Amino acid sequence: MVAGPVVATALGTILVPARAGTDGWWRMRVALFVTCLADTLFPRAAVATVRLLERLGHEVVFPEGQSCCGQMHVNTGYPDQAVPLVRRHVRTFAPYDVVVAPSGSCVGSVRHQHAMVARRAGDERLAARAEDVAGRTWELSEFLVDVLGVTDVGAYYPRRVTYHPTCHSLRMLRVGDRPVRLLRAVRGLELVELPQAEQCCGFGGTFAVKNADTSTAMLADKMRHVLATGADVCAAGDASCLMHIGGGLSRLRAGVRTVHLAEILAATEGSETSGQRRRTEVGG
Amino acid sequence: MSRELILGRLRAALGAPRPAPADPPRAYRGAGALAVDLDVLVDRLTDYRATVHRCGDADIARVVDQVLGGRQVVVPPELPRRWLPDSVRAVPDDDLPAARIAALDGVVTAAAVAVAETGTVVLDGAPDQGRRIITLLPDVHVCVLRTDQVVATVPDAVARLDPHRPLTWISGPSATSDIELNRVEGVHGPRNLHVIIVA
Amino acid sequence: MTRTFLGMPATAPRGVGHLRGDESFPVAARRGLADPQLRRNLGHATGTIRAKSAAVIGELPDWAQLRAAGRAIKTDTMARLPELLEQLEAAVTRAGGTVHWAADAVEANRIVTDLVRGTGAERVMKVKSMATQEIGLNEALAEAGIEAVETDLAELIVQLGDDRPSHILVPAIHRNRAEVREIFLRAMPGVDPALSDEPAALAAAARRHLRETFLSTRVAVSGANFAVAETGTLAVVESEGNGRMCLTLPETLITVMGIEKVVPTWRDLEVFLQLLPRASTGERMNPYTSMWTGITPGDGPQVFHLVLLDNGRSAVLADPVGRAALHCIRCSACLNVCPVYERAGGHAYGSVYPGPIGAVLSPQLTGVADNASLPYASSLCGACYDACPVMIDIPSILVHLRGQAPHPRAERATMAAAAYTMDRPVLYAAAQRAAKLSRLAGRRGRGLPPPLSGWTASRDLPQPPPESFRQWWASR
Numbered sequence: 001m002v003a004g005p006v007v008a009t010a011l012g013t014i015l016v017p018a019r020a021g022t023d024g025w026w027r028m029r030v031a032l033f034v035t036c037l038a039d040t041l042f043p044r045a046a047v048a049t050v051r052l053l054e055r056l057g058h059e060v061v062f063p064e065g066q067s068c069c070g071q072m073h074v075n076t077g078y079p080d081q082a083v084p085l086v087r088r089h090v091r092t093f094a095p096y097d098v099v100v101a102p103s104g105s106c107v108g109s110v111r112h113q114h115a116m117v118a119r120r121a122g123d124e125r126l127a128a129r130a131e132d133v134a135g136r137t138w139e140l141s142e143f144l145v146d147v148l149g150v151t152d153v154g155a156y157y158p159r160r161v162t163y164h165p166t167c168h169s170l171r172m173l174r175v176g177d178r179p180v181r182l183l184r185a186v187r188g189l190e191l192v193e194l195p196q197a198e199q200c201c202g203f204g205g206t207f208a209v210k211n212a213d214t215s216t217a218m219l220a221d222k223m224r225h226v227l228a229t230g231a232d233v234c235a236a237g238d239a240s241c242l243m244h245i246g247g248g249l250s251r252l253r254a255g256v257r258t259v260h261l262a263e264i265l266a267a268t269e270g271s272e273t274s275g276q277r278r279r280t281e282v283g284g
Numbered sequence: 285m286s287r288e289l290i291l292g293r294l295r296a297a298l299g300a301p302r303p304a305p306a307d308p309p310r311a312y313r314g315a316g317a318l319a320v321d322l323d324v325l326v327d328r329l330t331d332y333r334a335t336v337h338r339c340g341d342a343d344i345a346r347v348v349d350q351v352l353g354g355r356q357v358v359v360p361p362e363l364p365r366r367w368l369p370d371s372v373r374a375v376p377d378d379d380l381p382a383a384r385i386a387a388l389d390g391v392v393t394a395a396a397v398a399v400a401e402t403g404t405v406v407l408d409g410a411p412d413q414g415r416r417i418i419t420l421l422p423d424v425h426v427c428v429l430r431t432d433q434v435v436a437t438v439p440d441a442v443a444r445l446d447p448h449r450p451l452t453w454i455s456g457p458s459a460t461s462d463i464e465l466n467r468v469e470g471v472h473g474p475r476n477l478h479v480i481i482v483a
Numbered sequence: 484m485t486r487t488f489l490g491m492p493a494t495a496p497r498g499v500g501h502l503r504g505d506e507s508f509p510v511a512a513r514r515g516l517a518d519p520q521l522r523r524n525l526g527h528a529t530g531t532i533r534a535k536s537a538a539v540i541g542e543l544p545d546w547a548q549l550r551a552a553g554r555a556i557k558t559d560t561m562a563r564l565p566e567l568l569e570q571l572e573a574a575v576t577r578a579g580g581t582v583h584w585a586a587d588a589v590e591a592n593r594i595v596t597d598l599v600r601g602t603g604a605e606r607v608m609k610v611k612s613m614a615t616q617e618i619g620l621n622e623a624l625a626e627a628g629i630e631a632v633e634t635d636l637a638e639l640i641v642q643l644g645d646d647r648p649s650h651i652l653v654p655a656i657h658r659n660r661a662e663v664r665e666i667f668l669r670a671m672p673g674v675d676p677a678l679s680d681e682p683a684a685l686a687a688a689a690r691r692h693l694r695e696t697f698l699s700t701r702v703a704v705s706g707a708n709f710a711v712a713e714t715g716t717l718a719v720v721e722s723e724g725n726g727r728m729c730l731t732l733p734e735t736l737i738t739v740m741g742i743e744k745v746v747p748t749w750r751d752l753e754v755f756l757q758l759l760p761r762a763s764t765g766e767r768m769n770p771y772t773s774m775w776t777g778i779t780p781g782d783g784p785q786v787f788h789l790v791l792l793d794n795g796r797s798a799v800l801a802d803p804v805g806r807a808a809l810h811c812i813r814c815s816a817c818l819n820v821c822p823v824y825e826r827a828g829g830h831a832y833g834s835v836y837p838g839p840i841g842a843v844l845s846p847q848l849t850g851v852a853d854n855a856s857l858p859y860a861s862s863l864c865g866a867c868y869d870a871c872p873v874m875i876d877i878p879s880i881l882v883h884l885r886g887q888a889p890h891p892r893a894e895r896a897t898m899a900a901a902a903y904t905m906d907r908p909v910l911y912a913a914a915q916r917a918a919k920l921s922r923l924a925g926r927r928g929r930g931l932p933p934p935l936s937g938w939t940a941s942r943d944l945p946q947p948p949p950e951s952f953r954q955w956w957a958s959r
Contacts, residue, residue, distance in 0.1 A: 453772035
């Protein structure tokens with residue numbers, strides 16, 4: 001008999017397998033889908049995700065075979081080249097009941113592109129398996145709020161923070177106010193609203209390179225709004241958008257840091273990530 | 285011939301088997317779903333800068349006098365004469381030339397249907413509404429509406445109207461949003477729209 | 484001369500009309516991006532319309548159901564397009580109209596020019612119409628010695644300013660009131676030199692300027708927002724009354740309509756007449772909507788011609804993913820919410836169809852190779868899909884078209900190498916370690932070669948971390 005919480009998802013209501021802890025909360029085995037960007041350039045967001053989930057009492061595993069979801073290939077016009085990456089992703093994560101990623105964009109790719117890429121290549125079986133994996137894959141804020149049912153994760157982060165919702169979290173995954181609810185429950189954190197928050201920062205993957213001028217114009221407005229908040233920190237749930245906004249703020253020497261949502265939620269009193277000791281660099 | 289060329293192209297484009305036609309879901313508020321609320325109509329008309337008058341049947345002429353007294357107006361052939369006060373010089377439209385109609389001050393008509401939710405009056409060219417041109421060229425349009433002609437929503441109006449008649453849906457006076465996307469009243473159509481709602 | 488094979492879907496021909504720009508989007512966008520007045524005008528105008536539209540959409544409890552119905556009606560329409568067009572033709576003919584079929588812009592221009600010549604008129608007045616802009620009708624008429632007078636205020640501003648339209652709904656959206664005043668003072672005969680820049684005063688000037696044209700012009704050319712196959716009814720949705728003038732006053736009316744504008748039933752209008760004004764101008768209802776079915780004896784034009792235009796639409800229909808672009812009802816909501824459009828401006832798209840819908844429609848009408856940069860003129864932020872009243876999934880179509888676009892050789896090689904590496908864990912881990920070497924590219928990557936220099940021109944690269952996540956995980 002499988003036990004666990006019953007959770008409403010885009011694909012219907014499902015039971016997420018878990019065991020009951022002695023405190024009455026569910027305990028799960030979570031496969032971390034780290035995403036290639038966080039793995040390579042922003043490991044701190046991934047490490048924070050691990051620490052946060054473990055602090056909440058869950059077991060985190062890291063399937064070694066994972067690499068990239070293939071979104072860059074699909075969105076740049078190379079869907080055929082993404083097929084092996086989709087196949088690899090599906091093979092890697094198929095054995096797990098729960099897959100969590102600290103990225104709205106990569107989860108969006110898994111949910112909205114993998115089956116399409118497989119079908120386009122004429123592989124119906126892969127498409128079905130991809131849909132199956134996608135149904136068990138959550139973006140971090142979705143997982144915390146919807147599956148675990150928590151908004152207060154016990155974090156402490158004494159900074160003035162503004163939150164950029166990121167397009168794919170907002171409009172592809174419809175995470176809504178979940179990240180904001182999580183941030184509001186963080187002790188010491190002062191959340192300031194970002195003007196025109198829902199406008200794209202101008203990243204858009206290869207858009208930032210192919211249409212660098214337009215992308216920069218979008219970024220300029222995003223940075224103007226971030227600076228207008230007077231925040232110390234601009235937070236978001238996607239390392240890619242943070243790399244973009246952070247790259248612009250760094251170039252301006254604006255003195256505002258970009259920090260992944262997971263890092264804020266993982267921070268506790270006295271922990272490395274809560275205070276001033278953090279490096280003020282964009283990356284690593 | 286291009287007719288066969290285009291139809292052939294379209295059939296080829298759809299290929300075989302054809303995508304299946306399907307009845308669209310109509311889960312929106314359809315005809316009859318909502319009760320008429322005259323206050324909503326008044327609110328929406330006023331919001332789009334139409335002037336609304338409410339009166340009894342006996343008072344229509346008095347209101348028309350207030351709006352158009354001392355002016356020359358064109359009227360459709362079968363407009364009830366009792367709606368016109370002596371102070372108004374009525375010119376019946378017996379195929380008047382455009383320039384003559386453009387020189388007149390106003391027009392008085394009945395209506396076919398009005399939509400409360402959108403503040404819209406619809407004319408269908410019936411003899412008490414006349415040709416489309418007479419409500420277009422004069423600068424003041426007075427439209428007399430019976431309460432039983434008011435429906436709640438657009439689907440209600442579509443259900444009542446006859447598509448084979450020339451229809452003009454009017455929502456407030458002529459307007460444009462072409463300069464900085466701000467709505468400005470008064471371009472080519474009548475710059476003043478008065479709606480008399482008769483209880 | 485190339486032979487046209489019967490029944491093969493065809494793209495719009497080159498050398499006629501306005502579907503292709505002279506420059507790629509990134510190049511053309513630079514002009515708009517560098518124009519502070521344009522940026523300000525577009526920011527102000529699109530901000531205004533977004534707020535208005537959101538307010539009136541919020542009033543409807545069934546907006547989601549209306550959108551779903553709109554999409555379903557359009558999907559059904561495309562599945563039955565040939566039959567619906569035949570039905571429309573029969574209904575219009577029965578009601579006293581004459582139907583013409585134009586395979587492309589050249590044929591449509593010839594049909595309209597011949598029809599106008601047949602009336603002996605040397606001037607036509609026009610209601611704003613995307614289809615006639617698409618085919619370059621005004622230029623074709625001018626070559627035949629026929630003057631075309633645009634009567635929509637924004638079109639008039641564009642025409643008097645010798646400018647190009649930059650928005651589907653408001654072609655002069657890139658001009659503010661002060662600029663409009665200057666254009667009128669310069670180009671409008673007999674205008675009051677004391678004209679103010681109040682929008683009401685500018686509108687009044689247009690009213691005076693066009694009145695005589697309306698009363699004396701015997702032929703009008705319009706587009707159509709909808710055509711009902713069941714009844715033969717055509718609909719034009721407008722604001723100013725110039726549409727009513729053109730549809731009512733002349734002796735002859737010629738309507739040029741893209742074949743995708745047909746809807747199956749009269750009842751279907753109850754959906755689109757709710758979706759279009761709220762998504763488009765942010766009004767509960769636009770000031771005027773005219774509907775006519777053929778000829779009405781004694782009322783309005785007594786001669787009516789309907790020109791059904793293909794010009795690449797059959798090619799769009801042939802793509803099962805891309806054909807949803809034909810569902811567009813030309814509301815321009817996607818332009819008004821698009822962060823790329825708002826900054827680059829409509830002219831950057833080259834085609835008469837700018838913005839997100841233009842980026843999926845133009846390349847399909849012309850063939851992707853002729854508008855290869857447009858599918859990339861988007862950050863895929865998805866705002867257009869949310870705003871579209873008929874739920875066209877524009878981001879997915881953009882991605883689909885990118886797959887058909889010609890790719891630069893270096894990019895193709897890079898993408899192949901990346902995919903190869905990502906699918907081989909040992910190589911992938913080695914590549915991650917090598918990422919640290921990017922420090923050699925100079926501080927924060929300045930000094931990288933194109934196209935990566937596009938990033939570093941305005942953004943620092945992240946500092947590579949001391950170790951990758953998987954190294955950290957392995958050493959735990």
